[in-house]
Amino acid sequence: MNTAEGKIELELNCQLHEGEFVAIYGASGTGKTSILRMLGGLLQAESGRIQVGDKVWYDTTCKVNIPTHLRSIGFMFQDYALFPNMTVRQNLTFALNKKQSTVMVEELLEVMELQQLQAQNQTIFPVVNSSEWH
Structure with a gap:
């Protein structure tokens, strides 16, 4: 991902279960908001894959990008x-x-x-x- 400070790489690999609460924290500029925006379809990664359950929401290799309004996700803006x-x-x-x-x-x-x-x-x-x- 390109930013004003240069190119950064984000990597997140996790399994979450229904009902779990998750906090993403870190220093300013480390990609927390970018990860959430990518999950929500508001920001596209240059490469990678987002899979939720058995559904692929985003995959640059297969050229899959499920529209934002069809992703079963919600978040509150800061x-x-x-x-x-x-x-x-x-x-x-x-x-x-x-x-x-x-x-x-x-x-x-x-x-x-x-x-x-x-x-x-x-x-x-x-x-x-x-x-x-x-």
């Missing part, structure tokens, strides 16, 4: 990424396709204790840069 013209509920349901039930959104609102905020516009949430966290 930067502010809400649509300002939408309510909390609308932001959560935006990624659902028309055939998907909103039950998942109801469960998420409950788990995250956001039921009382679901009709609110995102402007009620302060914008905080992660570098300001103590």
